[in-house]
Amino acid sequence: VERAEPAARLLFPPDFGWGAATSAYQIEGAAKEDGRGESVWDTFSRTPGRTRNGDTGDVAADHYHRYAEDLDLMRDLGLRSYRFSISWPRIQPDGTGAANQRGLDFYRRLVDGLHERGIAPMATLFHWDLPQTLQDAGGWESRDVAHRFADYAATVFAALGDRVPVWLTINEPKTVVQNGYLRGHHAPGRQDPDAAYLVAHHLQLAHGLAVQSLRADGSNGRIGPAFNLHPCYPADDSPAAAEAARLYDGYENRLYLDSAFHGSYPEDVLADLGPDSRLVRGIQDGDLEIISSPVDLLAVQYYTPIYVTGTGGTVRRWPTSEASWQQIYPDGMYDILTRVTRDYGPVPLTVTENGLPTPDVLGADGTVEDTGRVTFLRDHLAAAHRAIADGVPLESFHVWSLLDNFEWEEGYEQRWGLIYVDYPTQRRVFKRSAHWYRKVIADNAL
Ligand code: GBH
DSSP states (O other), X not given: OOOOOOSSOOBOOTTOEEEEEOOHHHHOOOTTSTTOOOBHHHHHHTSTTSSGGGOOXXXXXXXXXHHHHHHHHHHHHTOSEEEEEOOHHHHSTTSSSSOOHHHHHHHHHHHHHHHHTTXXXXXXXXXXXXXXXXXXXXXXXXXXXXHHHHHHHHHHHHHHTTTOSEEEEEEOHHHIIIIIIISOSSTTOOOOHHHHHHHHHHHHHHHHHHHHHHHHHTOOOEEEEEEEOOOEEESSSOHHHHXXXXXXXXXXXXXXXXXXXXXXXXXXXXXXXXXXXXXXXXOOTTHHHHHTOOOSOEEEEOOOOXXXXXXXXXXXXXXXXXXXXXXXXXXXXXXXXXXXHHHHOSOOEEEEEOOOOBOOOOOTTSOOOOHHHHHHHHHHHHHHHHHHHTTOOEEEEEEXXXXXXXXGGGTTSSBOOSEEEETTTTEEEEOHHHHHHXXXXXXXXX
16 A cells, blocks of 8 residues: 655754753752752742742652653653753752762763763753852842852863763843743742843853853863744834834844854843943943853754734734744744854854643543644744755754653643653653654654
8 A cells, every 4th residue: 555655855964963852940850859959949939829730840750760761761762962951959059169969960870871872961051940049149130140150060060071062051041031030920030120131141141151161171062052032023014013023133132142142232222221221230341252252052942933013012923832922933943043043153053942832631542642742843843954954054953842841830731741741650651742753863854
């Protein structure tokens, strides 16, 4: 019997880094084990009313205990690259001082387990779990925290620098700025625009200082920032919408990209913030040289476009996922990858997050039919493939996420994983998308 095959397969480059991503607080659990200190997310999630159903990361996907099983699942999936984050309060429980050896040992076991299975580790130094002690000392509003971060980074490089080929500094500084300090629905739950942009500066400074820490360490890993980028399109053909979309792009994208890659903050954003803003007043001589320390790669996280009206508001143009903020628009992946290459390249790129939540249920037959995720990933990967064909130096692609996990203020209700987690039993089940992704990886093609 003949089966119809798609007319043309989309072949990826040899050695393409097929991957999946997670972060420490979202999967590890074991919140009180092996000397781990508390982070701002422990505080925030334990504060009544902050997360859906009062969920916390205390247990999460119990990855801290089940990492060996999870490593085997990654091998079964065929992953070539695994992006995870290191929990600062496991390494320095109070955010400073001597390393907690048991914390380092966990990541050493994890990294060694990846190598044993032929999977390249990609480690993020900071995915939002700031040690609470440092928050009590001012958090990211305090310039000193950027220096504490550089020390923490140096500690991690000294322990793991010989076995981690790619480092990412700070996951999505923008999300800390916007969700943590503007809208307040992430830790530390502030709503203070003037503080928010000073925080942006200190996060960028911390990034640059950590890059310098790696160079000083002398280990030969590569390093770069991880930005969630939003293509910002005018909602209509009016000049006002074009202008508003441009400023929106400044706040969403150029604030981070220009400072890291061009050594300057965008003029339109600085003018909009005004000369008395804490960001402008917080810039010291030499800061932008530090922030723009040469990097080896740029990590892009793409989830959604933004459509901006003439008055600076936003509208929806495409269907949303289970996450109300996410419009499904695969061409945005092509647009953002080609744009960063044009404006900030040439620089090797990795996609470190792309995915969506789906309303998954574990069927009586033991299957999870997340067909929406298959369609989403296929379409976004096809857009990435088109960017590669047009010359974008994309090395790897990581699905968010490997496992269902603690989705921050949304708790455990949103399921973003390729692998279903049955939380009461912690059983893992490959969703349909995981089976599909395994085949894509094996074929190196869509
Ligand atoms: C990533 O953030 C994170 O790195 C990852 O930890 C997370 O699990 C994953 O995506 C899925 O969300 O319009 O006010 O409701 C994505 C960051 C989250 C930033 C949602 C914008 C919407 C804020 N985005 N947020 S709002």
